[in-house]
Amino acid sequence: MAAATTNGSNDDIRTRPQQSPLASQRAKQDGAPSDENRKGQFGGYFTLGYKEGFTQWWANVPAAAAEHAVLSYIPYLRKPPTHIQTGSAPPSANGSTMSVHDTAEKEADPVRTDSIADPFGPRQWRSQMVKLPGKNRALNEFSVERLEEAQDQNLVMLHGYGAGLGFFYRNFEGLSRVPGWKIYALDLLGMGRSSRPPFRVHCKDRQKSITEAENWFVDAIEDWRVQKNIDQFTLLGHSLGGYMAVAYSLKYPGHLNKLILASPVGIPEDPYAINAAMPEPSDSTLPNEFSQDQQVTVGQSNAEISEAAKSTGDKNNFLNARSKAEKSAADDGEKTPAAPRKPLPKWFTYLWDANISPFSIVRWSGPLGPRFVSGWTSRRFSHLPPDEAQALHTYAYSLFKQRGSGEYALAYILAPGAFARSPLIRRIQGVGRQMITPNGSTTSSVAVARQRRESGIPVVFCYGESDWMDIGGGYAAEQKMNEEKERILRSASAEERQNDRGAAKCLIIKKAGHHVYLDGWEEFNEVMRQEMEDVSRQKTNH
Secondary structure, three states, X not given: OOOOEOOOXXXXXXXXXXXXXXXXXHHHHOOOOOHHHHHXXXXXXXXXXHHHHHHHHHHOOOHHHHHHHHHOOOOOOOOOOOOOOOOXXXXXXXXXXXXXXXXXXXXOOOEEEOXXXXXXXXXXXXXXXXXXXXXXXXXXXXXXXXXXOOXXXXXXXXXXXXXXXXXXXXXXXXXXXXXXXXXXXXXXXXXXXXXXXXXOOOOOOHHHHHHHHHHHHHHHHHHHHHHHOOOXXXXXXXXXXXXXXXXXXXXXXXXEEEEEEEOXXXXXXXXHHHHOOOOOOOEOOOOHHHHOOHHHHHOOOHHHOOHHHHHOOOOOOHXXXXXXXXXXXXXXXXXXXXXXXXXXXXXXXXXXXXXXXXXXXXXXXXXXXXXXHHHHHHHHOOOOOHHXXXXXXXXXXXXXXXXXXXXXXXXHHXXXXXXXXXXHHHOHHHOOOOEEOOOOOOOOHHHHHOOEEOOXXXXXXXXEOOOOOOHHHHHHHHHHHHHHHHHHHHOOOHHHHHHOOOEEEEEEEOOOOOXXXXXXXXXXXXXXXXXXXXXXXXXHHO
């Protein structure tokens, strides 16, 4: 298996040309006819037929059943546990808040796999809702732990915007092979099968409203940690989950052993996003998420790109990202690399500014909803076996049609086109460098006197080879964190320098796009296992 590209071997990355992340552009460069030309303007985009779409809409598969179907593809787990405390019934006409049912019959018993049927067992798998303080606040949790051995490490996984924990179905088994670890996957509050309380922002100030929207998610993660009585853990976040993972580490310091950011959103700066109350940047790479064909992405590496493609293509691939980041830092000081520019349709910015999410359109469209969703799922899961791709399509539709909740936070956190209103590049150097107190309080003078600064945490930025996310931002963040470490250690004692754990690096997963954990799942799992084993070694050494 090819190893992930690290920051130690970037000479070829600096010099090799890059490919366009858009499958349609690659097809044009290679002279292949597009789906649009073959099937008409919309026939090639919405691949699900009207009849099939109506049938799926009429079937109205509950979210719990759809999640169960996806998790049934986990190796060695024939019958995954699936609680029905939420998502056991289709959403009603007036919309459900995904309220939690506490009755025992709605809960799911843990499932054990023995060492005979499971070569990496015995393991125990659990599905449950974890109730949090406050009205209608609960997180959907799926976990797996190794039995008959001591467990002293925890990995928590956060999905991206509008998704759910089921998208990690190809990672649970591989990651739970590491001895001494328990794996948790959470649905963010207001997404997946977690409860869906109404989302409201009360602050009028721009920066405070951004912070309030972030806190809506990160406070729920902290409440979950307290409920589970977990002190230290490793946090993995994908896309929006990566953004929230950074926000969590800054607000609730002292609990992370390592932070792993898989294609995180919101790192680079964009002048439109940071200067306007509701900006309308002229272009972005966000449409690539809906038009990039993963069958092309995972079936072709950069070495296989045609000469025509090599001579063109935009500046969004990893191949020159590090050199671009370094050159930009040298030329502009604190500025991050400019994000790639592609036109955004006016209707897109209008809907974004009005805080009308893509899922609102799915809910409003009735029988056309499954057909609209197929425009994304047919490309996003095109590299998977048909039965798995169909299960994920049904799962995605079952989540998209739920009552809107956490999805409405997006317009407060990101500007149109997925650029952060409060870019992480301005804050990333503070990860692992916050002041903490023994009990987490900073109110009393005694607590202030006993404050200590975090001694850094390792941060890993992980991107796909054909990622539409701005990978240059990851390299710029890596550089900024390493510079902050050097600055702090210049005045540190010998003991402080020895105990400092701060580090940052970028990894690239071959033949993968934005959903790096799914596109390149085998290599991703191997990289994750290495990072988890590193955490275990660090604990042993200390």
